[in-house]
């Protein structure tokens with residue numbers, strides 16, 4: 357992971373400097389900027405591997421910065437929020453952030469999150485072993501990391517893709533929120549359930565899926581989520597590892 361570049365967007369000098377020093381000591385290349393417009397310019401110039409983004413910025417807030425940054429090129433974002441209520445709110449917005457960290461946070465925690473996100477990106481990049489999964493009218497293609505509904509391509513972020521792929525390759529298997537955190541994010545935390553929920557909600561919206569009458573992702577109350585089983589798909593469900601191509 358050494359040499360990966362990280363853009364830190366934080367208007368509080370003391371926090372920005374502490375974060376910068378720690379990440380540099382971990383071997384990352386770090387650029388710090390203090391407001392939204394600078395962040396957009398820096399993201400465009402540097403194409404960082406990850407952005408650590410403060411939610412409360414002068415002028416242009418973190419949500420807007422996050423949206424703008426994602427427009428050109430998808431990049432993982434670790435959002436810093438001031439309070440847990442803010443984290444809830446941000447998770448509810450279902451913007452393109454990968455993860456949230458509530459202030460005050462320890463530098464050790466921040467480093468762990470940054471590394472987990474980068475590891476996940478690496479894993480996604482190199483998990484070219486799997487076959488595409490076709491269920492109902494959905495095609496999930498891990499080699500090209502593309503999802504299509506019928507002939508129409510659905511734009512998912514890498515994280516959303518990973519969640520959908522995890523569920524769709526094992527229809528009928530119920531994944532708890534913790535299991536999804538483990539598999540997709542690579543760690544768990546207190547806000548895990550809500551972060552998972554907000555991502556699933558966003559995937560559903562993009563797929564035109566309704567929570568009340570889901571065509572693809574079923575909510576298993578008190579447990580988690582499962583991809584709907586298709587009567588046309590043969591073979592055992594759980595952990596069979598087969599590609600489950602529907603006819």
Ligand code: CA
Pocket residue numbers: 366367368410411412413
């Ligand atoms: Ca701030």
